[in-house]
Amino acid sequence: MSTLKTVAAAVIACAVVGGVGFIAFAEYGQHKNFASISAKVDSADPAQVKRGQYVAITSDCVACHTVPGGQPYAGGYALQTPFGTIKASNITQDTETGIGGWSLDQFDKAVRHGIGTHGYLYPAMPYTAYTKMSDQDVADLYAYISTLAPVKHKVVENELPFPFNQRMLLAGWNLLFFKDEPFIATSGTPPQVARGDYLVNGPGHCAACHTAKNLLGGDVAEALQGGTLQGWHAPDLTSNPHTGLGKWSDEDVISYLKTGSSRQSVASGPMLEAVENSTQHMNDQDLQAITAYLKTLPSGKAEVPVAVAASDPQMIQGKRVFESQCEACHVSSGAGVRRMIPELRGNAQVNAKDPASLLNVVLMGADAPLTAGNPTGAGMPRFDWKLADEDIAAVQTYIRNSWGNSAAKVTAEQVKAARAEVGAKPWLGH
Ligand code: HEC
Ligand code: HEC
Ligand code: HEC
Structure with a gap:
């Protein structure tokens, strides 16, 4: 019997015995031994450690695995999920609170198969993508992680409410959404595109943000066509000319990944x-590979909505806001x-269909990236205190429907909800 059938049979059996079978199955999965990695590890080999650092x-x-301003890899960073908060583990070499003393197989079981010290890991840890990492990359990464100085820092990873705090549930989640399969390049793909495919869908875990999730947090079928998380929209990375990278040249994509701007x-x-x-630390060859791969992604359904008419009252109000608040920087033609x-x-x-990032940036402002390639970025001021919900909604509708752009109107209710989500200040006017 193929594993798929075994699994299907297990699911049916569970229904019959009222869950007992499922728990037994989940237990089994948790203690399963995965094939040992063939690649060798030598943490005293500086070349391997260096390769591992690049994999990291x-x-x-x-x-x-780092809280802002905290010790690197000592954990504690809180990830907000629709089900509650999950904290990333301490992965330094401390034997008590970190992963000191872990074997390569134990490390591999966590990173590629999603099973850690406490049992099944939450997919907030992107093992769903890392499963595609090669044996060599995992061994190199292990060699590097083994050189991290131990930091004593206790992290309580799981503070989710019942029933989501039950790790056994994740066995079911994995059955539904986790394809524990190694990376296999599509036959006939040029090596550069294959490398890009590996980086994007394996270590780079771009889909963690750029693929939309269903109600249970699993990936939807429309891979890399845009997703929303923690009050941000990660746009479509396919060649869609309206919402994706269709109009970006290779140079634009490389520059964005290298310097944070294009x-x-x-x-x-x-x-x-x-x-x-x-991405700014990736070598040029890998940035070119990612770009080459993204360029091969076919555009999803190209639905270009009809632009809202310039005579629409919300557009007239939005234009007024744009001229007084935005034009000095973004220029009347929108050219920046x-x-x-x-x-x-x-x-x-x-x-983009979802204006989450636009609302976030206009409410909270944004610091431009500080990268080696772009050391003096400009900033976008925050407007939460300065503009009413109706004015922010109007200016969003205006920029989304001017200069050839077209997208759904933004409402004052959406602005209000976004204020709560991103923790914006109230409007000071009246
Ligand atoms: C998107 C966030 C994220 C990224 C990126 C990430 N992790 Fe994690 N990791 C987590 C979270 C959250 C947990 C805790 C999950 C849980 O407790 O179920 C975790 C758990 C782990 C554990 C299990 C620790 C234990 O005690 O069981 C290991 C090992 C680990 N991560 C290693 C890594 C390595 C190595 C990388 C890079 C290849 C990495 N992680 C990248 C979020 C992340
Ligand atoms: C932690 C979440 C996250 C991960 C992981 C991530 N992205 Fe993004 N990405 C975003 C968000 C959010 C934006 C929108 C940023 C903004 O509006 O300024 C974005 C924007 C982009 C853009 C610009 C698109 C546009 O139309 O403006 C590109 C290109 C991109 N990401 C590529 C990648 C690639 C390639 C990877 C994997 C190597 C990746 N991203 C991984 C969240 C993520
Ligand atoms: C002082 C100059 C300045 C003003 C005024 C300004 N912006 Fe910006 N804006 C910027 C800069 C710089 C960025 C890039 C910041 C970043 O993403 O790190 C930006 C980014 C943005 C983005 C995100 C674009 C993207 O690709 O993710 C939007 C949307 C935006 N501004 C809209 C507005 C609107 C609407 C107004 C008026 C209410 C406005 N801006 C006023 C400088 C300005």
Whole structure:
């Protein structure tokens, strides 16, 4: 019997015996031994440690396993999920509170198969993508992580409410949404595209943010066509010309990943962190590979909505707000200032179905990325205290429907909800 059938049979059996079978199955999965990694580990080999450090960069382990301003890899960073807060573990070499003394197989079981010290890991840890990492990369990463100085720092990972705090549930989640399969390049793909595919869908875990999630937090079928998390929208990365990278040249994508800005856009929020910790440190060959792969992604359904008419009362109000508050920087044609102020015209994020990032940036402002390639970024001021919900909604509708852009109107209710979500200050006017 294939494993798939075994699994299906297990699910049916559970229904019959009222869950007892499922728990037994879940227990079994938890204690299962996975094939040992063939690649060798030598933490005294500086070349392997160096390779492992690069793997840590491409997979951005530091992003979640470090609290801002805290000790690298000592854990405690809180990830907000729709089900509650999950904290990332301490993965330094401390034997009591970290992963000191772990074997390579134990490490592999956590990183690629989602089973850690407390049992099944929550998919907030992106093992769903890391499962595609090669044996060699995992061994190199282990060699590097083994050199991290121990930091004593106790983390309580799981503070979710019942029933979500029951790790056994994750066995069911894995059955539904986790394909524990190694990376296999599609046959006939050029090596550069295959490398990009590996980086994007394996270590780079781009889909963690750029693929929308269903109600249970599993990936929807429309891979890399945009997703929303923690008050930000991570846009479509396919070649969709309206909401995706269809109008971005290879140079634009590489520049964005390397410096956090391109002709079209400037990174903020979680992407700013991804650029600062991860993509800016990738070598040019890998950035080219990612770009080459993204360029092969077919556009999803290209639904270009009809633009709201300039005579619409909300558009008239929005234009007025734009002229008094935004035009000095973003320019009346929406063209911005090259590599300083992003162009709003033809901007995929501005055309996105979900205005979450636009609301976030206009309410809270944004610091431009500080990267080696772009050391003096400009900032976007915050408008939460300065503009009423109706004015923010109007200016959003205006930028989303001017200069050839077209996207759904933004309402004052959406602005109100976004204020609560991102923790904005109240409007000081009246
Ligand atoms: C998007 C955030 C995120 C990223 C990126 C991430 N992790 Fe995690 N990791 C977590 C969270 C959250 C947990 C705790 C999950 C839980 O307790 O169920 C965790 C748990 C772990 C554990 C299990 C620890 C234990 O005691 O069971 C290990 C090992 C680990 N991560 C290693 C890594 C490595 C290595 C990388 C980079 C390849 C990485 N993580 C990248 C969020 C992340
Ligand atoms: C932690 C979540 C997260 C991860 C992981 C992530 N992104 Fe993003 N990404 C975002 C968000 C949010 C934005 C929108 C940022 C903004 O509006 O300034 C974004 C924007 C982008 C953009 C600009 C798109 C546009 O139209 O403006 C590109 C290109 C991009 N990401 C590529 C990638 C690639 C490639 C990876 C994997 C190597 C990746 N991202 C991983 C969250 C993420
Ligand atoms: C002082 C100059 C300045 C003013 C005034 C200003 N902006 Fe910005 N804006 C910026 C800069 C710089 C960025 C890029 C910041 C970043 O993402 O790190 C930006 C980013 C944005 C973005 C995000 C674009 C993207 O690709 O993610 C939007 C949307 C935006 N501004 C809209 C507005 C609106 C609407 C107003 C008026 C209410 C406004 N801005 C006023 C400088 C300005």
